[in-house]
Amino acid sequence: MPLPIGAIGASVLPNVGGWVGGLAVMGSYAGWYKNLKKPSWTPPRAAFGPVWTTLYTSMGYASYLVWRDGGGFEGALTPLAAYGTQLALNWAWTPIFFGCHSLKWGLVDITLLTVAAGTTAALFYQVNQTAGLLMVPYLGWLGIATSLNYWIYVNNREESEKKD
Template identity: 25%
Template structure:
């Protein structure tokens, strides 16, 4: 690997760590969350941290791989913007679900998050098929999270 890969890897790693840190800071699994009825198929709590750690690593790797293959500054700027938007939507979901205690609003926002991942897959795929494939577990996890979020809303409505 050439040294030219080092700065983008560091930037992507810091960005992924920042999104993960902010999301984790917002996420409160005590108190209110423990009162929510969960579906029987909800995974144990420790699985979330493991899944998100792997996903953030894959997202960072996908970002670097796609970015290194963009043909123009305009394309790379657009790609960075899409990843930034996705990071914002990721954090916003945690804010709505855990801090605002509104799983119903989070479920609506999750649609935007899911679409942003699908767009990232499509755009990254223009520059690197590997980058697009690296994002598939993220899409799968958010799809699963959406089903779980839906069930939490169904089992615990009304909110607010």
């Protein structure tokens, strides 16, 4: 049975924001970011594309399940608004961190993002348990990403404070 067009659209949408943000700041990876002190447990650069594609697709599909089972925007407004909020914070992080070179405001954004994503997962779970569980890998990755942003901020504070 083919996926409904709404499921496909919802699964692709988060990726579009990720692609746009990534393309907008490509130059920062080779220059500015490369020169920052990073922990030994930093994931390899090649991991980020496949991981984010998988996570964006999963969260998008989860939003479709909530929209479908929750009665659309009228019936599932709160969980879908939480989803939209966390998605906006997600999309904002790349330009803040890489585009503006702001380690501090990137950390603020990703901390708020993690809280919003956790709230979204809990609200999704109330509507559709699969949707809530589809958010769990994303929350795990956000834990790593938040820790990484914090470590980079603390260990590059002098450089960061020149910009913030």
